[in-house]
Amino acid sequence: MSNAGAEGLNSPVEQVRVSARGYHNREHFKTAIWFHLAVLELYPVTS
Numbered sequence: 001m002s003n004a005g006a007e008g009l010n011s012p013v014e015q016v017r018v019s020a021r022g023y024h025n026r027e028h029f030k031t032a033i034w035f036h037l038a039v040l041e042l043y044p045v046t047s
Contacts, residue, residue: 012037 016036023029
């Protein structure tokens, strides 16, 4: 067994933490993680 999956997720979270230079609010940190790691459609889809 390997912990490669967990480490693969931990690395981008650490990059968000370092680039933000510390969050004063834990909710803002969680929001930043969701924003950077989730695949979100931010623009409306036009047909």
